[in-house]
Amino acid sequence: MARNSVILVLASVLLASIALVCDSAAIFNPISDAHRSAALELFSPSDGSFGSLEETYEAIRTFEALRVNRILKCELNDKAFAGIVTRLKDSVNAANSLLDFYHSIGGLTLIKDQTSEVDVHLEDADRIFRSIKALSQSDGRWRYSSNNPESSTYAAGIALETLAGVVSLASSEIDHSLVATLKNDIMKLFDGVERYDDGAYYFDEKFVDAHGHQDPLSASSSVVRGITAFATATGESLNLPGDKTLGLAKFFLGIEIPGSAKDLYHQIDALACLENSRVSVPLILSxxxxxxxxxxxxxxxxxxxxxxxxxxxxxxxxxxxxxxxxxxxxxxxxxxxxxxxxxxxxxxxxxxxxxxxxxxxxxxxxxxxxxxxxxxxxxxxxxxxxxxxxGVIEVNNAEIAVLDSDIGSIELQKKLDLSGENDVALSANHLQKLRLSFQLNTPLGHTFKPHQVFLKLRHESGVEHIFVVGNSGKKFEIILDFLGLVEKFFYLSGKYDIQLTVGDSVMENSFLRPLGHVELDLPDAPEKAARPPPQPIDPYSRYGPKAEITHIFRAPEKRPPRELSLAFSGLVLLPFFGFLAGLLRLRANLKNFPRSTVPATFAILFHLGIASVLLLYALFWFKLDLFTTLKALGFLGIFLMFVGHRTLSHLASVSAKLKSA
Amino acid sequence: MGRSTTSKDAEALFHSLHSAYASTPTNLKIIDLYIMFAVVTAVIQVVYMAIVGSFPFNSFLSGELSCVGTAVLAVCLRIQVNKENKEFKDLPPERAFADFVLCNLVLHLVIMNFLG
Incomplete structure (x- = not known):
């Protein structure tokens, strides 16, 4: 625990000081093996194939730039090339936006490198050059197409690369004045470059188009690609400001290893262009x-x-x-x-x-x-x-003493060896003082002031008090006057452990060391004194298992014995049999039941209707819901009303006849 | 002596009651029998509940109310059907029976819903 906290303290000091220094200077390291393995990962796509042609192309260019290997060597026949060249040339002539020019000229340039059999030269290179140049702006940036007034740095890079392609594809020499104006454009473009505090330069992209925002990385990469391609194609020296080219290299290197394959492509491709360019090769000191x-x-x-x-x-x-x-x-x-x-x-x-x-x-x-x-x-x-x-810091003259408050005479003094273990046992009351002093020297003998020097007193109950040890001249010294501290100590008498922390990022032997303990005898707390704060709970217990939740279920109701219930079920039937027996005794009969066909049918239907309603009720009890039951009951009720009315009115008329007769 | 007179009086009272009841029309007797049947069934259920407890209470209430309800309806039917009752002279017994059937059906729909 103690060692960990020292490391933590040191790490935070180190970070803080790095952040301070980074304002003025920064380290840029050249491309390392980490980049190479990142590039290798590009070639292990998860599903076995690449998402799009663009991704594949960029992956291969990244890979090639790093010279890991030339892995693809496609053989295509010249006939196929000839067909493609014709189509590309047609699209060059029909092109009206920058991206059309870029893709078709780029395709032709690639074919030119592949084969010498096919004629890829452009007849009217001057005209194409001029129509691309027409999209340029006065500040050196380019527009994507003539009907789009917004200009973009990314487009400028693309345009320069395209124009470089035009120059290399031209069948006759390009008008020199055109190349000169283009050089002028490049200088203007470099006037707009932005600078970080650490000396890195980059091109910012303010234009947001339908393809989304191009970030500074892709914009800078595009410009670097364009410039190097142009310088290579024309053989001109561009006389670019050296610090800006170097600053661009620093910008790409400062990104270290980007997260996405696209960013890695932009970074490595631009660096490869700088490395192989005719413009100027930046050298990086690391x-x-x-x-x-x-x-x-x-x-x-x-x-x-x-x-x-x-x-x-x-x-x-x-x-x-x-x-x-x-x-x-x-x-x-x-x-x-x-x-x-x-x-x-x-x-x-x-x-x-x-x-x-x-x-x-x-x-x-x-x-x-x-x-x-x-x-x-x-x-x-x-x-x-x-x-x-x-360096290793020397710790000298460490001693701890208990002083009498009034005269300052030394009651007890002990030497400490702060490079080794200490276990002093002191005792003091509230009228005395505790003094700790030591010296720190660098290997050259100068006084060293570490970033952190803390003295910690820890009571048995876990209450901690931390004091900053100040330095006076050559000596670090702290005097704890317990009379003034009783309230801060919550009037807690007893054993206090003493711990000293000395730490700095440049101190190799930073330490956190227990020195022993002091037995404090403080007065009793008055009534109004503040209570010591509750000790923080152990953070590990917060993530420990929670108390188990027990679910309380309602106990099932006590049921009667099965036999008793069955017996009463039978018993309930008894009155029914008694009822039937009583009917027999009363000599009840069905003589009044209608004899003739039609009333008899209605009478039977009436009884069947009642029976079916009762059956429906039984079904309602067992499985049907209320709505189904009511629907069925509605129909049965109408039927029952009808037949019941017919039956009963027939009976009424019969009895009326009997009466009148 | 006095005791035998009391029992004799009671016997005479029962006898006169029995003979008076004998003259009651058969259809009223059938209704009386039906009422007795319903009430006895209700009493048996109450006894059962007294022995084992009232759980499940809604089922007990359903059974009880079914018996008591139908008994009450039968009493109403008996009042309406009785010829001696001048109040319902104009009401034909068939109409009273139709009411009885209808009320019973409605009663038992509610009972079945409550039975659970």
């Missing part, structure tokens, strides 16, 4: 380790590569300046690093003498040895890199 230990005598190593991680031309690296964090002043070093050809790193064998533990920004300068290379490669002036110098 440090394999930015945390160096003075105690271990680590050497400062610097690596210079191209963006994709290839070796750089012969060059020398100089450490120019060292800024210590927090202060503006810099010490000028101007020391050249020694090149280790085996590992291809530049090594600074010994750190400058005045570099103590702490956070620094090292400023490097790359100088190319061959003057030819100076034109071709871009180093971007000085590169600032944040570096952490760590």
């Amino acid at each position: 440090l394999p380790a930015t945390v160096l230990s003075v105690s271990r005598k680590d050497q400062l190593e610097v690596r210079v590569n191209t963006v994709l991680g290839s070796a750089s031309p012969p060059l020398s690296v100089k450490l120019m300046q060292i800024f210590s964090s927090g202060s503006k002043d810099a010490s000028v070093i101007d020391q050249e690093l020694k090149f280790d050809p085996e590992r291809a790193v530049h090594v600074l064998e010994t750190l400058p003498e005045n570099v103590d533990v702490g956070k620094y920004i090292f400023s490097f300068e790359i100088s190319l040895q061959d003057p030819e290379h100076k034109k071709r490669y871009m180093t971007g002036g000085r590169t600032k890199v944040p570096v952490y110098i760590t």
Whole structure:
């Protein structure tokens, strides 16, 4: 637990300081193996096939740029090519939007690279060039089509790539003035480039079209592709500002490994264009380790590569300046690093003498040895890199003492060894003071001020009090006057464990150490004194199993014995038999039942009707619902009314005749 | 002596009642018999409930009310059918019987609904 919290504290300090330093300088690393494995993952699609042609194409281009392997080598016959070329040329002539031009010219360029048998040259290249150029805007951006007034940076990249294709496909030389105006456009486009604080440049995209918003990554990637393609096709030198090209490379590298295959394609494709371009190849300076230990005598190593991680031309690296964090002043070093050809790193064998533990920004300068290379490669002036110098901090003169309050005389004093285990046992009352003091020194002998120095007193009941230990001059010292603290301590007498925390991101031996305990004798709490806060419950118990929920079911009602119920069922029938017997005794008969056919039929139907209604009731009890029953009852009731009326009126007329007779 | 006189008086009373009842028309006797049947059935159910308890109470009530209800309806029928009753002189007994049947059907529809 204690060790974990130290690590946590240190980690947060480290993060905070990295965030601070990143404002002014940042590290950009060249493409690494992580990118290569990310690219390999592109080729293991989940369902065994790619979603669309576009995805496949982009995946292959990413893969090729990384030179993992050339995996596809399709053989197509020239006849098929000839047919495709005719169609593409037709669509070039009929095209009226930028994307039409882009796809058809791009297709022709690809075919040109595939085969030399088919004639892909454009006859009226000048006219096509002009019609694409007509879509350009004064700020160097392009429109997608002539009836769309919005201009876009992404479109500018596409247009440049298309125009490069036109130039390479042209059967005759393109008008030179056209190329010159285009170069001018590119310069204007670069005027609109935006800059991050860390020196990365990117092209922002403000235009939102039906295809959705193109983010800065795709816009910048598109422009880089367009420019490099144009420079390659025309053979012109564009004289682009070196820091901006390098800044673009830094922008792509700063993304590290993007989440989506599309972004990875944009990133790697643009970097590959920069690496292979005729424009200018950016060189990236990176440090394999930015945390160096003075105690271990680590050497400062610097690596210079191209963006994709290839070796750089012969060059020398100089450490120019060292800024210590927090202060503006810099010490000028101007020391050249020694090149280790085996590992291809530049090594600074010994750190400058005045570099103590702490956070620094090292400023490097790359100088190319061959003057030819100076034109071709871009180093971007000085590169600032944040570096952490760590070391083992010496802890000296640690002692803990109990003082008498009035005169300050020492009652009890004990030496502490803060590099090892301690278990002091002290006792004090509320009229005394506790003093803890120690010194911290860096390996160079300077006073070290760590980020965190805390003293913690923990009562048996779990109540904790944390004090910040301040430093006065060379010494760290804290004096706890218990008289002023009784209220804060909630008048809790008893054993308090003492714990000291000293931590910093550059301190290799940061520690959290129990020192022992102090037995405090505090006065009894007055009535109104604050109660100690309830201790937080153990966070682990919060995720533990909950108490089991028991369900209470209603106990089933007591039922009578089966035999008793059956006996009473039989008993209930007895009165019915008694009723029948009584009828026999009374000599009841059916002599009054109508004899003639029609009234007899009605009488029988009447009785059947009553029986059926009773049967319906029985069905209602067993399975039917109320609505079905009422519907059926309605029909039966009407029938019963009819036959009942006929039967009873017949009987009434018969009895009336008898009376009158 | 006194005791035998009491029993004799009671005997004489029963005898006179019996002879008076003998002159009652047969159709009224049949209705009386039906009422007796319904009431005795109701009493048997009450006894059953007294022995085993009132659960399920709605079933008990249904059975009880079915018997008592039909007995009451039969009493009404008897009142209407009786020739001695001058109040219902104009009402033919067939009409009274039709009412009895109709009321019984309605009663038992409710009973069946309540039976559960």
